[in-house]
Amino acid sequence: MLRTLLRLITVLLLSIVLVARFGAPALLASEISSTYLVEQANHDRQEEGLNPLKYNKKLERAAFLKAENMLKQQYWAHYGPNKESPWQFILQSGYTYAYAGENLAKGFSDSQSVHDAWMASPTHRANIMDAQFQEVGIAVVKGKLLGSDVFLVVQMFGSPTYQSPSGTQKNPKLNIEYPRDGDILEDGITDIKGSATDLSDPAVTLYLNKTLLGSTQVTNSIFSLTSPLTAAQGDQTIVAKAVGVGDIFITDSVVVTIINSKTEAIGISKTCITSKQRTADILVSYECQRVNTGFTATIGSTRFTQGANEREISIPLNSLPKENAKVILTVLFENGASSAFSSTLSELGRGKTDVTSAGTTESSFKFPNINVRNWVFGVFGLAFVLLALYAGELAYKRQLLTHRFELMSFILFLGILLITFNFGFVRV
Incomplete structure (x- = not known):
């Protein structure tokens, strides 16, 4: 027997090894589901009263082309070593956009971790929750990047037509449509787009912090300027001016925030996180050797940060909700990268206590990584x-x-x- x-x-093991060795991409890609990522994005958008994203095959093709290019050129960034931009892959796929964006993730093994990491990163969350976007396409590609076998997840957003942002302009005949007031821009590189009508001179001049940024021509009532915003990180102000019929048109100021783009969502094993329930709190620790500069836990609208030890968070028991709430744990690393994990209060050990020899009640839990x-x-x-x-x-x-x-x-x-x-x- x-x-x-x-x-x-x-x-059975021989069959599994043959599939894993020669057919692993098809087997494992099912663990990161494009459908699930879109459903999660739309769930979060609808909670904020935003329109749901429609899935677009051309944007999916653009995402696949971007992933293939990163594997071929061996880089991990929004812009490639040969000045490849996300927008060239969108156009190459046959998608004509008025407004577009991109999210990247690597090293994850399940869909929920990818979505949680994006939502924990301000720039990635801004794309998912952007009211301008109407459509989305996602590619999940396995390959060797910079010496490691990983899954690359590329999420492309697009709008074939402009959706006018809320708020008023000084002159409705001249508008900056993108970026919008309050947007977060990575590495200060952006396409500035807008609309203009009734101009006596088909030229629009753009200013950054009252300094000339450049001029561009208006075509079919649309203008666009691609220019590196080399200003320091932080809040920057963009204004457009043009000569109209009998007047000079000036837009309202658009204030954007420029940050470092290295905040890519990078997956690490959940076994790096442990938790211990004590008498008055739950102590959550990050135990892996990678250098981290920040560690936070978010429960509902409340955020808990690390103390003097950047690898530990103390969550007071008297501050926790009664229900088994969702917990998002975010680790920030020295190079600006981030990683996020999703858990629940019950998984963190609340209610699972053992009496120790010292007389305190403690329990220990390690996140499963099945x-x-x-x-x-x-x-x-x-x-x-x-x-x-x-x-x-x-x-x-x-x-x-x-x-x-x-x-x-x-x-x-x-x-x-x-x-x-x-x-x-x-x-x-």
Whole structure:
């Protein structure tokens, strides 16, 4: 019986290894679902009273082209080493946009972690919650980037027509449509777009902090200027001027915030996070060796930050809601990157206490990281347990010496499968 079961599991593992080695992208891509990411984005948008995003195949194609380009050119950024921009992939896919945006993520193994990380990052959240965007397309691509096997998730946003932002302008015949007042721009590089009518001179001049930024021509009542905003990070003011019929048109000031674009959403193992419930609080710790500069926990509208130790957060029990609320944990790293995890209060250990010898009540919890890789390693573990039981059965029957070559073959074959699987499978 044990022998038959061991053979069946060995055949199963052989099949899994072959799929993982030669067909892993199709198998694992299902763990990060484009449909789920769109549903989550629309859920959050609708809670804010925003229009739901429609899925667009051309934007999906643009996202795939961007991911392929990053793998080919070996870079991880919105702009490539050869000045590749997100917008060229959107146009290359045949999508004519008036307004567009891009989110990136890598190193994640499930859809919820990707969405939580984006929503925890101000720039990525701004794209998801942007009222201007009407459509979205997503690509999930597995490949080797900068020496590591990872999944790249590219989310492209677009609007084929302008959606006028709320608020009034000094002159409705001259408008800055993008960026909008309050937008966050990464690395200070942006396309400035707007509309203009009834001009005596088809030229619009743009100013950054009262300094000339550049001029551009109006075509079909639309103007656009691509220019690096090299100002320091922080709030910057953009104004457009043009000569109208009998008057000079001036737009309202558009104030944008420029930040460093290295706040990409980067996934790390949830096993880096542990929690311990104490008498008066829950202590949440970040235990991995990567250098981090910030650690926060968000429960509803309340945010808890780390103390003197940047790797620990104390969440007072008397400040927690009664229900099992969702918790977002965000780690900020030295290079500006961020990672976010989603949990619940019950997972953090509330209500799961043990009396210690010191008389305090404590419990410890590690975030589970169950995925396809871990499940398959569990099957390998079962195979080795069965192998040990089979060896014990043979020893009991005094047949161990007779079947020694069979046992050695099983051990060797399982070892080869394990090594092949480990090096042929994506590392997350």
